[in-house]
Amino acid sequence: MSPLLSIVLPVHGVEPFLPRCLDSLGVGDARADAAGADTEVEVIAVDDRSPDGCGAILDDHAARDPRLRVLHLAENQGLGGARTAGLAEARGRYVWFVDSDDWLPDGALSAVLAELRREQDTDQPVDVLLTDFTHVYPDGSTEPNPWRHVLTGSPLAEGCTAREHPGLMQTVMAVWNKIFRRAFLQDLDVSFGRGYYEDISVTYPALVAAHRLRYLDRPCYTYRRGRPGAITNTASPKHSDAFAQYDAIFAFLDRRGIGATGQDALRNLVFDRTVKQALTIYDTPGLVPAALRGDFFDRIGRHFDRHRPPGYRYPAGVRGIQYRLVATGSRLTYSELRRTKRIPRSLRRRARAMAPTVRKGVRSGARYAAYNTFRRLPLDENLAVYAAYWHRGYACNPAAIYEKARELAPQVRGVWVVETRAQAATLPAGVPYVVVNTPAYLRVMATAKYFVNNVNFPHTMAKRPGTVHVQTQHGTPLKSMGMDLREYPLAADGMDFDRLQEAVDRWDFLVSPNPHTSEHFSRAFPGRYELLETGYPRNDRLAGATAADVAAVRRKLGLAEGQRVVLYAPTHREAQGGYVPLLDVGELASRLGPGCTLLVRAHYFHRGSVGEPELGGAAARVVDVSAYPAVEDLCLAADALVTDYSSLMFDYAVLDRPMVVFAPDWAEYRRVRGVYFDLLAEPPGVVATETAEVAQALRSGDPAPGARAAFRERFCPWDDGRASERVVRRIFPVTVAPAAEQGEPAESREAARDGRRRAALAGG
Incomplete structure (x- = not known):
């Protein structure tokens, strides 16, 4: 009867480590881990003309355990040649290439065998089973698998292809944490290379070609790092062997x-x-x-x-x-x-x-x-630099914080960074600014104490000791963000995750609008910053808006009295590139009729792409507001919001007005971008997939108040109009108490806010 698993063990010059490796495989003595595995496991050890006592150790173990077979090679073949020789002798349905200076932790072999037994009963047995692993260093310290986050919670749990989970290709490409179905491996027509990096000419093709890959979320392998003699510690011309392996990989891709x-x-x-x-x-x-x-x-x-x-x-x-x-x-x-x-x-x-x-x-x-010359000057303890959306202008959370800081900490001078002088002209009157790359810009960036932005400042602007960096972000995340995008390469679009981590390491504070964001940003942006669970400062204006505020905004936008106003704000889609509206704006305007005005706002990646179609007097008026600087104005003006997956829905929910989610491509968006919850299961209003359905929902007045209420409870618990104040009080030296707080003890205010936040985090 053929064994279920063949373990191929190349051996050369590892005498101090070999006994532990053999013991972990359960050969040569009666180990509990090997109990009941007599007919399921064979170990093929290949003595690659080892110059030490490894051959004798292998023969001694084989004499006591028939499951261990030893091949003594007449000439040294290297790791690749030894693995090839062992594979030719293997009889198991699956094969595992274990390095003889490493070992399997207790219980690992039994866990792998249990998985392989289950696979025998499936219609499509796994081609490659990947396992979790642990690094161990010469001083005895250990490090968990640094790529585990890419593997857990992914389609690999049940089985998928590399195309279905491309983030897999960012993990370790070594052979030792992968168990291959032997027939699949042999049919690939690939071989281990000669010299260094010999295994990648097998692992890349196997992962690319596998019809079913799975991940076992259990550390089943202990890999030694940094030991003397390892190739990662050895100066050698053989490092150039990698190029022959690359050629073999691309030859395989060409053949397929x-x-x-x-x-x-x-x-x-x-x-x-x-x-x-x-x-x-x-x-x-x-x-x-x-x-x-x-x-x-x-x-x-x-x-x-x-x-x-x-x-x-x-x-x-x-x-x-x-x-x-x-x-x-x-x-x-x-x-x-x-x-x-x-x-x-x-x-x-x-x-x-x-x-x-x-x-x-x-x-x-x-x-x-x-x-660098300016960086030699002392820090200006009363200077704060503000920016938003890659220096596009005065907007979002930084603008709200700036305004509240002027009120509560007027001694701190705020300066805005803009890309051009034309953008500077759009700033509110009296707001100081500098233009990117000018001497004034370089000076404030080198000497300011505080930095507030909703994206990252340029990496060329280093963080000086004593400075305070506040990252506000610019939306509650529905879609995957930050480090989580490593699993979605199309959405990541070449993102440099090392550079992103450098940026996160500069943050001192990260503003969170709700408990949902706190949970996901803490993982997507790992760092030592303080999480400010305050609510979004930009939403203070929405939370405190009056009827007079709404009327003033509508007059500013030129909206006629009595008109129903609908805001359509789609998000960016990585798979489509530019502005490609899935909603037929003309059809929607025609269905809504002349009593309505349709404001259309493209994502800021696609400004200038919308236009205003001429539809005649029987249709709603269409107004392109993509270039309008304050999205909060548009929210206040709109009686209803139509969006797809834009984070604007979470802000608009503060107003407690009707929303329609237009989601004809939800499955594709979820696959390409990744999401943090199922929007279709927990929408803020009616979900539609056709333009006619959107129009019908809007004509229904308030079609889904219950869904909106549940959405607001989850995503708007801290939107009480005081988020800006909470941020400013934590960041800046506050010298002025706002008039709204006169007569109210500070202790009671703070206790009430803390109680609300704790209740929200606990789901209360």
Whole structure:
């Protein structure tokens, strides 16, 4: 009877570690973990002409346990050759390649066998079973699997393909935490390579081709890191062996017709990962010998040129610049960029031949020098810098905090950063500003004590000791954000997660609008900041609005009295690129009729894309308000909101007015972007998939007050009109008490607010 599992164990020069490995596999002595596994497991140990006593240790164990078979190779074959020899002798339905200096934790073998037994009873047995693992270092310290977050809570729990969970391709590509169905592996027509990095020529093809992958969320492997003699600690010309493995991977993709002639997201991921690994090898001190570094860098460039997929897009940020430098063979410039973290002077001489983003970096050299000069000045303890939406103007939570800080902490001067002088003209009268990249901008960025933004300030602006960075974000998250986007590469669109983590590490405070956001932002943006569970400052205006405020906004927008106003605000869709309205605005306007005005606001990524169709007197008037600076005005003006997956719905819920969710592509959006809850199961109003259904819901007046009430209870518990004050009091040295609080003891106010927040967090 064939065993269920074959364990292939290549052995060479690991005498101090081999006994523990064999004991963990339950061979050579009667271990409880191996009980009942006599016919289910075989161990094929391959003595790769080991120069120490490993061969004798193996023979001694084999003499006491028939489940262990030992192959003694006449010549050293390396890890790849030894694994190939062991695989040829394997008889199990599944095969596991275990390194002989590592070991399996107690219970791991039994857990894996239990999973494989269950797989035998399925219609489509798993092709590759991945396991969790633990790193252990020479000093005995351990580190959990750093990619576990990509694997848990994913389709891998039940089984999926790499296309269905592409985040898998960002995890460790080693062979040792993967158990392969042997027939599947042999049918791939791939082999372990010679020399270093020998396993990736098997793991990449196996993961790409597997019809069913699963993840066992249990640490079943202990991997030694940093031991003397390991390839990750050894200077050797053999690190160049990686390029032969890359060639084998892309030869496999070509044979299978995966992205060879057209764009293919999976091939792009494989390519990007191989370039990143090659650069990691090059950048890691002590791996590539000094005399060979130039040749190694050139080989990365040749790999880039040979295997770049059709339609490949460079990553964003510094990594994209690094890739361009690799592609053009600019080794010295690359090295200077790594050393100084800025575009070096040497690049100026060749700026015309480089990509536009690189040329832009060259021009930043002088600005960088000026900024560093200003950084030598003392911090201005009463200076705060504000920005919103990548310096687009005065808006959102930073604007609300700025206004409240002027009231409660007037000694702190606030300065706004804008992209252009034209944008500066849109600021409210009397608001101080600086324009990006001017000397004034560099000075305030170098010397300010406080920084408030709803996105990140440029990474070139370093955090000085003593400064306070407040990240407000700009919406309650329905869609996946931050580090969670590693599981959604199309939505991430080349996001540099290392750079994102650098930005998060600068935050001192992160503002949260509700308990839902606190839960998900704490994971999506891991850091040491303080979470301010205050509510969103920008919603204070909505929470405190009066009928007079609404009337004033409508007059400002030129809306006729008696008109019913509907705001349509769709979100950005990564899969579509620009503004592609799924809702037929013209049809909706025609169905709503002349008694209605339809305000259309595109996402800020797509300003200037909407237009105002001429529909005649029988239709609603359509007004493109995409460029209107204050979305809070539009919310106040609107009697109802139509949206899809925009975070605006959470803000609009503060007003307790009707909403319609237009969601014809929910399944695709959920797959591409990832979401934190099922909007269709918990909507703030009627859900529609056709334009006619949207119109019918709007004509029904208030069609779903119960759904809206439940939505408000979950997402608006802290929207009492005092969020800005709570943020300002925590961040700034407050010197003025607001008139609204005169006569009310401070202790009772704080106790009441704390009680409300605790009740909201507890679901009360």
